[in-house]
Amino acid sequence: xxxxxxxxxxxxxxxxxxxxxxxxxxxxxxxxxxxxxxxxxxxxxxxxxxxxxxxxxxxxxxxxxxxxxxxxxxxxxxxxxxxxxxxxxxxxxxxxxxxxxxxxxxxxxxxxxxxxxxxxxxxxxxxxxxxxxxxxxxxxxxxxxxxxxxxxxxxxxxxxxxxxxxxxxxxxxxxxxxxxxxxxxxxxxxxxxxxxxxxxxxxxxxxxxxxxxxxxxxxxxxxxxxxxxxxxxxxxxxxxxxxxxxxxxxxxxxxxxxxxxxxxxxxxxxxxxxxxxxxxxxxxxxxxxxxxxxxxxxxxxxxxxxxxxxxxxxxxxxxxxxxxxxxxxxxxxxxxxxxxxxxxxxxxxxxxxxxxxxxxxxxxxxxxxxxxxxxxxxxxxxxxxxxxxxxxxxxxxxxxxxxxxxxxxxxxxxxxxxxxxxxxxxxxxxxxxxxxxxxxxxxxxxxxxxxxxxxxxxxxxxxxxxxxxxxxxxxxxx
Numbered sequence: 001x002x003x004x005x006x007x008x009x010x011x012x013x014x015x016x017x018x019x020x021x022x023x024x025x026x027x028x029x030x031x032x033x034x035x036x037x038x039x040x041x042x043x044x045x046x047x048x049x050x051x052x053x054x055x056x057x058x059x060x061x062x063x064x065x066x067x068x069x070x071x072x073x074x075x076x077x078x079x080x081x082x083x084x085x086x087x088x089x090x091x092x093x094x095x096x097x098x099x100x101x102x103x104x105x106x107x108x109x110x111x112x113x114x115x116x117x118x119x120x121x122x123x124x125x126x127x128x129x130x131x132x133x134x135x136x137x138x139x140x141x142x143x144x145x146x147x148x149x150x151x152x153x154x155x156x157x158x159x160x161x162x163x164x165x166x167x168x169x170x171x172x173x174x175x176x177x178x179x180x181x182x183x184x185x186x187x188x189x190x191x192x193x194x195x196x197x198x199x200x201x202x203x204x205x206x207x208x209x210x211x212x213x214x215x216x217x218x219x220x221x222x223x224x225x226x227x228x229x230x231x232x233x234x235x236x237x238x239x240x241x242x243x244x245x246x247x248x249x250x251x252x253x254x255x256x257x258x259x260x261x262x263x264x265x266x267x268x269x270x271x272x273x274x275x276x277x278x279x280x281x282x283x284x285x286x287x288x289x290x291x292x293x294x295x296x297x298x299x300x301x302x303x304x305x306x307x308x309x310x311x312x313x314x315x316x317x318x319x320x321x322x323x324x325x326x327x328x329x330x331x332x333x334x335x336x337x338x339x340x341x342x343x344x345x346x347x348x349x350x351x352x353x354x355x356x357x358x359x360x361x362x363x364x365x366x367x368x369x370x371x372x373x374x375x376x377x378x379x380x381x382x383x384x385x386x387x388x389x390x391x392x393x394x395x396x397x398x399x400x401x402x403x404x405x406x407x408x409x410x411x412x413x414x415x416x417x418x419x420x421x422x423x424x425x426x427x428x429x430x431x432x433x434x435x436x437x438x439x440x441x442x443x444x445x446x447x448x449x450x451x452x453x454x455x456x457x458x459x460x461x462x463x464x465x466x467x468x469x470x471x472x473x474x475x476x477x478x
Contacts, residue, residue, distance in 0.1 A: 025067045028059045029074065036085060045093020052085065053104040060108035069180055071111070073188045075167070078105040079451045080192050080247070084199075084237035091210035095217050102239075109163045109454060112170035119173055127464065130411040131169050134457075137404030138162060141396045144367030154369030161368060164453035168461035175465035182427045182466075190258050193251035194266035196244070200236035200273030205229055205324075230324045233278040242445055245282035246438070246452050248274045253289050253434055256308060257426035264315065271316040275329045281444035285437040293433035296422045365397020388442035408439075408448075411460050418467035428466045431459040 032055045039048040056078060063071035086101040123132055138161050145154040171181060203211055212227035214220075224241055225232040238244040252270050255263050274282070294305055320329055393401050415432050422428045438456035441447035448456055 022067055022070075025063055025070050028062060029070075032056065032059050040085075040088045040092050043093050045089045045096070048089050048093075049096065049100045052089075052101050053107055056104035057107045057111075060111050064111045068174075068177070069184045072171075072181065072184050075105065075109050076185070076188045076192065078108055079454070080196060081237050083239040087210040087214045090217075091213050095213065097217070105451070106159045106163045109167045110159060113162070113166045115173070116166050116169045119169070123169075127414070127468075128169070128172065130407040130414065131165060131172070131461075133403040133407030133410065134165055137396050137400040137402070137407070138165070138368070140400040140403075141365055141368045144365055144397075144400075145369045146367075148367050149370040154367070157369035160449045160453070164449065164455075164457040167454055168457035171458055172461035172465050175468045176472075178462070178465045178469040181462060185462075186254055186258050186427060187260065189251040189254045190260045190263055190266055193248065193255065193270040194262055196236040196238075196248065196251075197266060197269030197271075197273045200234045200244070200248075200276060201269055203236060204232060204234045204273075204276050207232060230328070234273055234276045236273060236277075241277040241279050242282070243451060245274060245277040245279035246285075246441060246447065246455070248277070249282050249286045249289070249437065250434055250455050252286065253293065253430050253437075254427075256293065256305060257430045264311070267312050268315045268319060271312070272319050272325065275320055276325065278328070281441055285440045288440050289430075289433040289437035291433075292436050293429050296419075296429040296432060297426065298423050301424070301426060362394055363398045365400050366394055368395060370395075387444070388446035388448060391446040392442075392448070411435075411464075412439075414467075415460065415463050418463055421467050421470045422463075425466060425470075428463055431463050431466075435460045435463070 032052075035055070036048060036052055039045075039051070060071060060074060063074055082102060082104050086099050089101060090096060090099070120132075123129070138158075141161075142154065142158050145157070174181075202208075207227060207229045211232075215224060215227045215232065218240075220240060221227065223233075224235065233241045235241045235244040236248075238247060248270055252267065252274060255267055255270070260266075274286075294302055297305065320326060392404070396404055412435075415435065418428065418432075422432055435456055438447045438452060441452070445452070447453065
């Protein structure tokens with residue numbers, strides 16, 4: 001108990017124990033979401049589309065200055081929940097696309113940019129060359145985009161490219177806080193897996209009206225199924241099955257390094273919803289991450305991992321084999337043995353055959369924010385390509401892709417230099433395995449931008465931060 005708390009009356013001390021600390025930060029967070037909830041149910045959609053992103057930014061700025069660990073957790077929760085909040089707003093008010101509500105997570109994640117800019121002159125000599133190279137490639141594509149594209153769209157697309165690097169560099173700069181970052185990120189993802197997993201199962205069983213509206217209005221019925229119970233590939237609180245599966249994969253791998261008491265129920269709901277998303281690329285990425293993770297650990301930790309997997313299998317397999325889940329999951333899994341007749345696999349093969357050579361010979365690149373089309377309302381929407389490799393080469397060209405991928409290659413090299421720390425730190429082992437998993441996902445989508453990109457770049461940066469933290473710790477002990 002602090003000196004200031006000793007001056008409180010016994011009743012005040014009891015009340016204080018039930019108020020999360022720091023109180024001001026929690027009051028701001030609860031205030032933002034309470035105001036949003038009230039606005040949703042009274043149909044104040046037009047107001048919330050302005051207030052929610054600006055209010056999130058204001059809360060994020062306060063947390064960034066006063067409670068950096070809460071800032072990190074708040075940012076992750078915004079990515080988890082904002083698409084769900086957007087659907088509730090649209091359902092109780094009116095459908096609007098594009099929605100400014102979705103700006104909240106990237107705006108908050110971009111807050112460290114000013115700190116990063118101040119640190120740029122020191123980055124090269126402190127080991128930040130991988131980040132500098134990637135920033136150079138993005139800067140080149142941004143300039144090309146300004147010349148060729150519509151500036152507001154270019155800037156919006158730039159946020160998706162720049163936010164992951166800005167957030168990651170901030171974590172790397174503050175390497176001394178690595179133990180706190182580890183605890184915060186682990187706790188946030190464990191609870192995120194539980195919340196998103198539970199809602200994902202509810203979504204599959206019930207198909208709430210706001211999710212049906214989103215499925216129809218977004219035009220995802222051709223890829224995400226029918227807007228009815230048991231008919232959808234789930235996406236839980238996020239926008240679509242792909243990003244949800246990538247996020248859930250991250251949380252499920254991090255569960256292996258967690259000792260939280262809720263990890264088992266989180267794993268049960270998490271794995272079931274992960275399977276119901278029906279994203280084969282994410283399933284393959286999870287398997288790759290698990291193999292890399294297991295091979296990184298010492299024998300004692302590998303034995304513990306085997307026991308953990310056994311317990312998880314006893315929980316998940318019975319759930320996955322129950323109706324109405326089993327038929328949907330098993331049908332998709334059977335396509336692994338018959339890819340020649342699978343429509344989505346054929347479409348991806350056609351995409352690579354038709355566009356890979358074109359992308360590889362696009363030396364200058366189209367630039368950031370240039371590849372867009374108009375929807376039926378005349379609103380600009382980005383053109384999505386189901387291949388991160390093609391999308392990156394189309395956007396950056398060779399002049400931008402060489403430094404961008406050069407930075408990634410250097411980053412991977414630095415990950416291998418941290419093998420000693422990874423062998424006994426399960427969280428670092430998870431981070432490295434997930435970094436490789438997201439590189440694998442490049443063949444299915446651009447997993448280096450947006451929230452997927454934030455996970456890849458941030459976890460890669462945390463490996464560097466952890467490595468530096470342990471090296472300085474050993475130096476101090478010696």
